[in-house]
Amino acid sequence: GQQVMQIPQYQHVQEGEDFTTYCNSSTTLSNIQWYKQRPGGHPVFLIQLVKSGEVKKQKRLTFQFGEAKKNSSLHITATQTTDVGTYFCAGVYFGNEKLTFGTGTRLTIIP
C-alpha cells in the first residue's frame, strides 16, 4: 500500500542549531503537505508542494520536493524555542484528496 515514512523520529537540538526532517513515499505523489502539531494541539497546515523539484521558503523554514515527487524535506535554520512540536509530512496521491501522514518528527529544543 501507499506509505509515507519520515525520519528521524525524534530530534533534540540546541537552540540556534539547524534541524531537518525527511519524508519518503513508496510511490509518486500528486503533492505533499507539511503540518506542525504543538504538544496537546492539533495539526496546523504549513505549506503545500506540487511541482517536481519545488523549493519554498517561509522565514527560517525551507521546504523541498524531490525531482521524482517521492521525497521531501523540511529544514529549519537557527531553531528557536517556538519551533518545538511534531512536524508531519502528508502525501497526497493522484485521484483523491486523502492525506497519508508520515510518522512525524518530534523536535525538542535545548535552551
Next chain:
Amino acid sequence: GAVVSQHPSWVICKSGTSVKIECRSLDFQATTMFWYRQFPKQSLMLMATSNEGSKATYEQGVEKDKFLINHASLTLSTLTVTSAHPEDSSFYICSASTSLTSGGFEQFFGPGTRLTVL
C-alpha cells in the same frame, strides 16, 4: 484561515456506552470532511472520509458499524463511537478541506476530542 470546531473537547465514558463527536466548519462549507485517530506519540491515522449527503468511505481495518459517521450538512459531520471499549481511547481529530487558489487543497483541522473509556 478557515475554522473548524469540535465538540466535546474531551469525554470520559464507561465501557459499553456510545459517544458522539461533532465536527463543524464555522465559516465555510465543506463537502468533504475527514476523521482521524491519533494514539499518544503516534501519527494521525485516517479513519474515514465523510461526504455530505452520501455514505462515508472507511479506510481498511476501520469498522463502519462501530464508528458511525453522518455528514448531515455542508458544515457538520458527526462521529459516533458505539459500544466504546478502553482500546477506543484515543485523540479523535476531524478536518475539512478547502481548495487552494494555487490548485490542490488545504485541510483545516479541528482541535480534537480526547476520548477516555473506563
